[in-house]
Amino acid sequence: GAGVSQSPSNKVTEKGKDVELRCDPISGHTALYWYRQSLGQGLEFLIYFQGNSAPDKSGLPSDRFSAERTGGSVSTLTIQRTQQEDSAVYLCASGAGGASPYEQYFGPGTRLTVT
Amino acid sequence: AQSVAQPEDQVNVAEGNPLTVKCTYSVSGNPYLFWYVQYPNRGLQFLLKYITGDNLVKGSYGFEAEFNKSQTSFHLKKPSALVSDSALYFCAVRGWADTGRRALTFGSGTRLQVQP
Numbered sequence: 171g172a173g174v175s176q177s178p179s180n181k182v183t184e185k186g187k188d189v190e191l192r193c194d195p196i197s198g199h200t201a202l203y204w205y206r207q208s209l210g211q212g213l214e215f216l217i218y219f220q221g222n223s224a225p226d227k228s229g230l231p232s233d234r235f236s237a238e239r240t241g242g243s244v245s246t247l248t249i250q251r252t253q254q255e256d257s258a259v260y261l262c263a264s265g266a267g268g269a270s271p272y273e274q275y276f277g278p279g280t281r282l283t284v285t
Numbered sequence: 286a287q288s289v290a291q292p293e294d295q296v297n298v299a300e301g302n303p304l305t306v307k308c309t310y311s312v313s314g315n316p317y318l319f320w321y322v323q324y325p326n327r328g329l330q331f332l333l334k335y336i337t338g339d340n341l342v343k344g345s346y347g348f349e350a351e352f353n354k355s356q357t358s359f360h361l362k363k364p365s366a367l368v369s370d371s372a373l374y375f376c377a378v379r380g381w382a383d384t385g386r387r388a389l390t391f392g393s394g395t396r397l398q399v400q401p
Binding site: 263 | 389
């Protein structure tokens with residue numbers, strides 16, 4: 171694809187429900203990141219995948235958050251038992267990977283609203 | 286730990302005037318520095334990055350940034366602002382020795398408003 175795509179673009183859910191957010195990275199990119207952007211805040215790192223290596227989950231705010239990346243491509247971020255403080259824009263980014271400081275390419279984000 | 290500070294929540298500038306958006310950073314070792322721009326209802330777009338070499342880096346849309354190691358700054362600049370430059374700008378840093386993590390640490394963002 172031409173860029174990183176995310177779905178859905180908007181998600182409204184009730185407190186306590188589970189949600190799944192999807193990211194399709196740029197073809198061939200081995201690195202994939204999830205970030206969270208809360209209203210008026212900068213971007214907060216959540217999780218990082220690089221090839222077949224174990225993901226870096228150090229940014230996940232609680233055990234209600236998890237993510238997987240299947241086949242080294244598509245990734246799904248799952249939030250269980252959503253809380254109102256989970257409301258934010260969830261951004262996915264992909265990059266070429268490797269040791270060089272590559273730029274990350276961001277998707278348009280999924281706006282999550284927990285009511 | 287690494288951090289980025291963008292001291293101005295908003296910068297206002299008249300069209301045609303030069304603009305500067307400030308960024309300072311803190312990181313162990315040599316930094317990798319980035320600027321991204323976010324237009325309304327759109328994802329972040331990469332503008333430019335500093336890795337090594339010339340302290341003045343040129344990027345997309347006529348933007349440039351100057352790396353100053355002694356002041357730990359990486360200010361974004363443009364000689365002549367356009368109304369279409371109005372957007373949210375993020376500075377980000379990645380450390381040289383970051384134990385394998387390649388995630389960026391972002392500043393809180395600066396909203397640039399260019400008046401016609």
